[in-house]
Each structure stands twice: as structure tokens, then as C-alpha cells.
Amino acid sequence: MTTQIDDYAKRPIRYQNIDGLGELGIGVLWTGFALLLSLLRTTPSSSFRYAYVTVLVCLLALSFALFYCRSALKRRLTYPRTGYVKYRNTRIAGWKIAAGMLAGFALWFAFDFVMRHFAAHSYQTGLIVWTSAGMTLLYIFVTRMDAAWRWVVLAALIAAPAVVATLPLRHSRLDTFSLWLDIFIVESLIFIVSGVIALTFYLRRNPVPEQGAE
């Protein structure tokens, strides 16, 4: 019985991504990031620092835009269908997100340092493996695997690096960074596809009630 009570108490957390907007937002954000990196591939190496700042500024701008779009979509699609929920400690949650982002950057720099100094020969392979593992874990965390079809998406996420690596997408691929970028784009697109599927299912299963909330 206590387990059932716990389950009810945790339902609002699962409700956050009931409409698939969470994974959709992440997919769009990462695709934008990957496209920015693709554009910066043409930037001269002399302007490397400037390029890093550009990516960061664009990423932040995209994050804010996505945050407001998500809120607007929640108000328009989710709240009229399955109800409105305000979560506790939103300020703390904001700090948690900021702390998570900082921890992410710290991990990235730590990975970069360790790989460059101790395993330079397998740097790009490590980058691909860790990025894919991170994306897969993020997908499990965001979606909580609340539907059977998500296992297919998870399998696609796991298989994506191997599949992309064997595809003759770029015959003149000279470095593994391009491969990493391709894999990153494909995995981001998988997030978007998954989000669209979840949103479609949600909209079909939950029509807007004819009368108001009560």
C-alpha cells in the first residue's frame, strides 16, 4: 500500500513529459547546437575563442526561446486537455538546471583534458561513446520509458553510432569529429521524432473536454 502511495506521489514528475514536449525541446536544442558546430567547422582556427563564445551565446538564446515555446505549448495544448500543474521549488529547480549545465561543462572539460593528455589516440572514439551514452541516459531520464514504443527509440539511439559510422555519408571523411557530428545530429533527430510521436499519441488520446475544467 505504501508503494501505491509513493507511486501516486511521484505521478506529477512523470506528468512533466506526458506530452513529449521535453524530449522534443531537447532534440531541437541539440540539433541547433550541432548545426552551429557544423557552421563553425568553416571558421578559421585563429578565431577559435570567438567561435566558442558564439556557440555559447546562440545556445543560451535557443534555450530561452525553447523554454518560452514549451511554456506556451503547455498552456495551449496540455493544460486544457489533462490539467495544469505547478511544481514546487521552481527557483531551486532553476538552480539545479544551472548547476547541471555547469557540471556538464566541467565534465566536458575534464574529459577533454584527460583524453588529450592520456589517451589522445582514442580521443574521438571516446567522444562518440560518451556522447551516445549520455544521450541514451538523458532519454531514459526524461521519458522514464513510460510506453512500450520507447524501447524501439532507445534501441535506435544505441544503434545510431554504429549505423552512422558504417554509412557512406561522407566519402572524404577525414576526421572522426565529422563522424561525431553526424551521430550527434542523428541522435538529436531521434529525440525530435520521439517527441513528435509522443505528442501525437497524447493529442489523440486526450481531446479537449467540451466544457471547462469543472
Next chain:
Amino acid sequence: MNEQAKSISMLDRVIHEPGRLMIVALLSGIEEADFLYLLHETGLNKGTLSSHLARLEEAGYVEITKTYRGKVPQTILKLTHEGHKAFRQYREMLHEALAQ
């Protein structure tokens, strides 16, 4: 009366009813929610949910605010401080009763 039966008889009867327990458990982890959300998550019908909410409001466990979302009436529900305390105590007592 044995200890377990005694512990169970001391449980808060306002919360102990399954429908109200679902409502309180759902509201315990969030700041607030609307009527439609509880309707969707509990699977209760409007009349039953309303009567449970009225009972919880009467006990001082839930705060009910009537408002509008655009032109649509919206009922916002929030677990009060007493509600959180009562739910916490209920869980502790239930845990103890089941452990005996």
C-alpha cells in the same frame, strides 16, 4: 485490541479513504494543480472528486481557489501546511502499523 489494530484505528480517517488518499498523495509533491489534472490522474468522476475535495477543504487539508483561464473557469487546488503535516503523519503511522 492488539497493537496493529490499535495503530490502524488511529489513522486519520479523512485521508485514509482511498479517493482522498490519491488526491492528497498527488498534491503532496507539487505546489498546486487544477481540478482537471486530478480528474485525469485519479480517474474519479467530477461529482465524487468534488465531494472528496469538499471534505478535504472542510478538514483544512486542501485550499481551493476559483479562478479563470481565459474565459474557462478553473479550480486551483493546493495542499495546506496542515495537509502536508497530516499526510506525513498518516504515512508514518501506516508504515508503523504495517511493520508490526
